[in-house]
Amino acid sequence: MHIVIMGCGRVGSTLAHILEDKGHSVAIIDQSPEAFRRLRGGFRGRRVTGFGFDRDVLEEAGIEQASAFVAVSSGDNSNIISARVARETFGVDNVVARIYDPRRAEVYQRLGIPTVATVRWTADQMLRRLLPDGALPLWRDPTGEVMLAELNVADSWVGTKVIAFEEAVRTRVAFLSRMGEAIVPDSDTVIQDGDVVHVMARSDDKERLNAAVAQPADGSR
Structure with missing residues (x-):
């Protein structure tokens, strides 16, 4: 299936490589062309420069054929806006967003957008090992x-x-x-x-x- 990833940081690039290795087609979006240097030389997916909530950028990334959309940029607002555009404008059912603020994560979970609250999850895991x-x-x-x-x-x-x-x-x-x-x-x-x-x-x-x-x-x- 085709998967669109917004954010080519460490998480986004790692996801792109794993998904491609599993046989999926991947398009990855980032506003900085320099970010694509994190992708390996043999990466066959699309590299699209722009904002993940821009309709033209999403269409260039193949959002209309996508089975899933992942928002893992460094900004909570960008992630959730992009996720909502993918879900509400393009009808992508399988949408996940990374959120740093756990209070926001709970709100957006209630909107039906699954989220990963990075900081809270990591802190919980550390506390679990410590206490x-x-x-x-x-x-x-x-x-x-x-x-x-x-x-x-x-x-x-x-x-x-x-x-x-x-x-x-x-x-x-x-x-x-x-x-x-x-x-x-x-x-x-x-x-x-x-x-x-x-x-x-x-x-x-x-x-x-x-x-x-x-x-x-x-x-x-």
Whole structure:
């Protein structure tokens, strides 16, 4: 499929190379011709100089044939305006924008434009490693009401069946991360030492989940 990327920085150029290696056609837009130096010599996609919210520039990049649009420039306003033009003017369904301000990210998620809040995501990941306690939201749906969260459970839960854990904590386990592999649990799956538990829950349930998984297991196995 054809994918248009707005922003030829480190993220944009890396995405362009990965997508091209996967067999997709790519066009990348940047207002600075110098930015295209980040692209490898063998890059076969289109290089379009201009602003990603300019209709003529988008058309030159093949937006009318695009299956996806990615906005990863260094400016929040440019990213979100470009994403809205791609979605609302050209009807591209699969649109993603990078946003540095997490407060804006939540607003635009509600408009139906998926966003990656770079600074907040990075800070959350750092805090998770420094202070590995509580639920870390990894994803929220466009309404902001449902989250996929990573739980740091008390050691006493080791040896507990996932179905018993779900009943005790009153949440749904989506998968476990075990030694670098993802495991979708079944009725016999048991939480092992070192497992990272990922759950689907309401966003406003975070504090209750933190309290529940910090408590010792009640012995249910």
